[in-house]
Amino acid sequence: MxxxxxxxxxxxxxxxxxxxxxxxxxxxxxxxxxxxxxxxxxxxxxxxxxxxxNPEIKKAVLDYLADDNIINALDMYTSAKEEFLTEFERLILSPRKLDYKVMCCGPTGTNAVEAALKLARKNKKRTNVIAFAGAFHGMSLGSLALTTDKTSREGGSVPLNNVTFVPYDGTFDSLAYLRWVLEDDHSGVDKPAAIILETVQAEGGINPASVEWLRGIRQICDENDILMIVDDIQVGNGRAGYFFSFERAGIVPDMVVMSKSISGFGMPMSLLLIKPELDIFRPAEHNGTFRGNQLSFIGGTAGIRYFTEHKxxxxxxxxxxxxxxxxxxxxxxxxxxxxxxxxxxxxxxxxxxxxxxxxxxxxxxxxxxxxxxxxxxxxxxxxxxxxxxxxxxxxxxxxxxxxxxxxxxxxx
Ligand SMILES: Cc1ncc(COP(=O)(O)O)c(C=O)c1O
Incomplete structure (x- = not known):
């Protein structure tokens, strides 16, 4: 053995x-x-x-390490984070005309999903959230409540609640069903704070949503005062053919969750992007020791430069x-x-x-x-x-x- x-x-x-x-x-x-x-x-x-x-990203990481630069710093201001935020704004947000505040979360994707849930509920003062059959959003209890596969849910060993599931694109007439759920005052579903989705369900079996469906969800959210959260942890960072997977639909989510490849080099990092008017956490209301992994910021900066320069x-x-x-x-x-x-x-x-x-x-x-x-x-x-x-x-x-x-x- x-x-x-x-x-x-x-x-x-x-x-x-x-x-x-x-x-x-x-x-x-x-x-x-x-x-x-x-x-x-x-x-x-x-x-x-x-x-x-990746040699270009590795060089940036090695240079940083070689120079006794700070490695972990909670959420203190650092040169590495300053450079990351500056380049993220210059290379990613501005060219796409996106205005998001950046929240640095604990190092795994699920932590940023938890932050998104908390912030959506806090903003809208509602507990329910709508997610989709086939979704995967992580393993901690809030995210697990949004995750659909039976084995993962059973691992929670507690009731997973405050989420209503509806069919994803391609199953029944999902948009019509969602409208009915929200508009019928006898549907039995509490009005949600947010609708969270992957534009391509990855763990759910590679299910790309159509552009029409994504626009339909955006419209439903607008009409009903519901926040739209896109979980871009797996299909962001270029995977779907654009830096953000939702770009192909020409929509702007209220919040975007990023992790996995955002650090460029396979190091732990996660971010929540937030429309400025929703950025209402009190200082330290969603905290965590490892929100300041400087090597991840260095890799992340080199990663978005690589992405942009190499088209x-x-x-x-x-x-x-x-x-x-x-x-x-x-x-x-x-x-x-x-x-x-x-x-x-x-x-x-x-x-x-x-x-x-x-x-x-x-x-x-x-x-x-x-x-x-x-x-x-x-x-x-x-x-x-x-x-x-x-x-x-x-x-x-x-x-x-x-x-x-x-x-x-x-x-x-
Ligand atoms: C879409 C999506 N959301 C959330 C997660 C959870 O990320 P992590 O495993 O880093 O907690 C994953 C992981 O596979 C994912 O694919």
């Missing part, structure tokens, strides 16, 4: 799917301590959008087409029951029409074939393709060929 099995809690999960000891990683390749090479189609669940050990949004749209065309031409013809969904560089191949467990078999085969691939969605039945955005074209093609080969091995 190795030290992990002997000493680490049984709650560990990804290591069961990829049972080697990893040591190194470079852009879209990961290497085990035995020197085996794996193509990475997971990007550490979307936190390595700019590639493992990564255009790259994502180009590579997204390569992925979609490959799926259409090479994968879907293998079985008429396969379904694909996606946008930008997040794609899913849905096996639920065949047998959901085939998806898990595919990712095991893929690992045997040296590709890191994950499942998502209902019954874990969707194979999820999500490489670093910076993946080289030939590595992308190599990975896609492994997906094809692995599916063929499972279906035959």
């Amino acid at each position: 190795n030290i992990f099995e002997k000493r680490e809690s049984v709650v560990r999960s990804y290591c069961r799917k990829y049972p080697v000891v990893f040591k190194k990683a470079l852009n879209a390749e990961m290497f085990s301590e035995d020197g085996e090479r794996y193509v990475d189609f997971l990007a550490v669940a979307g936190s390595m959008n700019y590639g493992h050990n 990564l949004d255009e790259e994502v749209r180009r590579k997204g087409q390569i992925i979609e065309q490959f799926i259409q031409k090479e994968i879907l013809p293998m079985d008429a029951r396969l379904v694909h969904r996606g946008i930008g560089m997040i794609w899913g191949v849905d096996f639920n029409g065949i047998a959901s467990e085939k998806a898990i078999e595919v990712i095991h085969k893929a690992f045997d074939n040296h590709l890191i691939l994950e499942v998502a969605g209902r019954h874990d039945g969707v194979v999820k393709i999500m490489p670093p955005l910076t993946i080289e074209d030939d590595t992308l093609m190599e990975g896609l060929q492994i997906v094809k080969k692995s599916i063929a091995e499972v279906l035959n």
